[in-house]
Amino acid sequence: MTRAFNFCAGPAALPEAVLQQAQADLVDWQGRGCSVMEMSHRGKDFVAIAEQAEQDLRDLLAIPANYKVLFLQGGASLQFAQIPMNLLRGKASADYVCTGVWSEKAIEEARKFGGVNVVATDVANNFTRVPSFDSWQLDPHAAYLHYTPNETIHGVEFDFIPSVGDVPLVADFSSSILSEPLDVSKFGLIYAGAQKNIGPAGIVVVIVRDDLLGQVLPGTPTLLDYAVAARNGSMYNTPPTYSWYLSGLVFQWLKQQGGLAAMAETNARKARKLYAAIDDNPFYANPVAVPNRSRMNVPFTLADARLDKTFLAEAEQLRLLNLAGHRSVGGMRASLYNAVPEAAVDALIAFMADFSRRHG
Ligand SMILES: *Cc1c(COP(=O)(O)O)cnc(C)c1O
Numbered sequence: 001m002t003r004a005f006n007f008c009a010g011p012a013a014l015p016e017a018v019l020q021q022a023q024a025d026l027v028d029w030q031g032r033g034c035s036v037m038e039m040s041h042r043g044k045d046f047v048a049i050a051e052q053a054e055q056d057l058r059d060l061l062a063i064p065a066n067y068k069v070l071f072l073q074g075g076a077s078l079q080f081a082q083i084p085m086n087l088l089r090g091k092a093s094a095d096y097v098c099t100g101v102w103s104e105k106a107i108e109e110a111r112k113f114g115g116v117n118v119v120a121t122d123v124a125n126n127f128t129r130v131p132s133f134d135s136w137q138l139d140p141h142a143a144y145l146h147y148t149p150n151e152t153i154h155g156v157e158f159d160f161i162p163s164v165g166d167v168p169l170v171a172d173f174s175s176s177i178l179s180e181p182l183d184v185s186k187f188g189l190i191y192a193g194a195q196k197n198i199g200p201a202g203i204v205v206v207i208v209r210d211d212l213l214g215q216v217l218p219g220t221p222t223l224l225d226y227a228v229a230a231r232n233g234s235m236y237n238t239p240p241t242y243s244w245y246l247s248g249l250v251f252q253w254l255k256q257q258g259g260l261a262a263m264a265e266t267n268a269r270k271a272r273k274l275y276a277a278i279d280d281n282p283f284y285a286n287p288v289a290v291p292n293r294s295r296m297n298v299p300f301t302l303a304d305a306r307l308d309k310t311f312l313a314e315a316e317q318l319r320l321l322n323l324a325g326h327r328s329v330g331g332m333r334a335s336l337y338n339a340v341p342e343a344a345v346d347a348l349i350a351f352m353a354d355f356s357r358r359h360g
Contacts, residue, residue, distance in 0.1 A: 005344035008322035009152055009297060010175070011195040013339040018249045036245045041238055046245075050233070053248030060251060060260055063184050063207060070206040070226060071234040071244050076102075076174045076193035078224075079204060080109035083146065083170055083189065086226050088114045089215040091143035095119045095167070097136065099158075100127040100151030101328060102172060110146070113217060117142065127154040129289035133162060144168040144188055150176035150294050152196070153326040155286070155333065157294040161186050168212060176296050177205070178254060178338060180264035188212055197296070197337045199247030202240040254338065263338050270336045270345045271295040277349040283356035301331035307359055308332070314355060320348055 006013040029036050032045060039046045054069050063069060074082070083106075084094060093115025096107045099122050110116050117139050120131035138145070145164045150157045152175040161183070162169060168188025177192040184190065189208040195201035206226065213227040222228055228236050257263060275293060278284040283303045286293065302311060308324075311332065315323050325331040334348060 002319075004319035004321045005340070005347055006321045007334040007336070007340065007344070007348070009196070009326070009333060009335045010193070011201045012197070012335055012337050014200070014246070015250065015253045015339045018246065018253050018339075021249050022246060037242045039241065041235055041241050046241055047233075049245050049248060050235075050239075050241075053244060053251055056248060056251035056255060057205070060178065060254055061182055061184055061207070066210050067184060068206075068208050068210055068213070068226070068230040070208065070229045071239055071247075072204050072206055072229060073202070073240060075195075075201075075204050076172055076191060077105065077109075079172070079191045079206065080106045081113065082224050082226070083144075083191075084110045084113035085217045085220045085224055086215070087168065087170065087189065087212055088143045088217060089212075091141065093117050093139065093142060095139055095142040095145040095164075097121075097131070097145070097147040097162075098123065099130055099148055099156055100154040101326075102151055102153070102174070103146075103148045106146055106148070106172060114143070119145070122156075126287070127151065127156055128287045128292075130156060130158050130292045133160065136162075138164060138167070140165070140167065142167050144170045146170045146172070148172045150174075150296055152294075152297050152335075153299075153329060153333075155288055155294040155297045155299040156292050157296070159291045168209070175335075175337075176294075178260060178263065179267050179296055181260045194243060194247055196335075197339075199250050200243050202243035203247060205247075250339075257338075266342060267295050267336065267338070270340070270342055271298065273349060274298050274334060274336070274345055277352055281353070281356055281360075283360040284352065296337055297333055297335050299325050299329060299331060299333045301325075303360065305330065310359070311355060315348075315351060318347070318351055320344075320351060323348075 095117050097120050119136040145167050149171050170189045173190050174193045175196045178197050191206045194203040216225045278286050278300050284300050286300045323332050325333040
């Protein structure tokens, strides 16, 4: 059996070495006679697995000691609500930047809990660039500023970290966390659903500065209070133990690859090649402004949309999987997360050239 090249936007490819480790551990984890799924989350074996995962993530991102690392449930989508519940802290409103579908969803949800000030939006350009920072209508009294560093559907990535003084910066890093080194100290809160660049679905990682905890909106469920999660080591209730364990294996794999600086180099090379193949061939197009092209999610269209189905069918025959674009934008999308090897990108580029010769 050989593994296909999987360009899925999420749940996304996992490193083969991680899957093999999980397979070896599946029935009998380290001689304990049971799998990780069958362990008490409060037993010393699972607590060790959980603590090691947190430590490895802290090492990879050089997370400062005054930040809590939480392993929660409900995906990034529940964070759209949990963030205002926890971070409004008596303030009237929060600032949001709108650069695509995921920021729109975060904004809609936040409106249920307080005022939302959309400081900039690129909707008029169909979400193809990041509005220039000079144009943002920032509120110096905002509870926080929320943005989406990488818009997974439109393939738009920020090429800067906004600098907003004392207003806590909140970022949805679901599709680009761990793709390059990051200065966590610039943020109040970072969150990421695991199923893109961390591990399997079922867990969301929240990294939050500890002075922001403990001032939830009245009526906030206990389970949605970050301070409760922090006090209980993310085990106020039963956590998704197997997703946590697999995420930990991915963190160890990233360390073995040389950490995030090494990943950043490979990721930049993978994206550069694919964008060059699109730009150099009139059969393919990508609408995103060059400085804001995502390294993780590369949407592209064919010269004739009637060929989309043929393109996808031929790709699948070559075991290049999940290249259909999101239903809201159409066309194609190749997601190039950490676990997608450079050989996958090379195979895709070769297929694209061949396809355009035969159909262009
Ligand atoms: C996938 C994604 C989400 C939604 O994640 P869920 O875990 O399914 O809720 C939110 N934001 C971004 C940027 C994403 O890529």
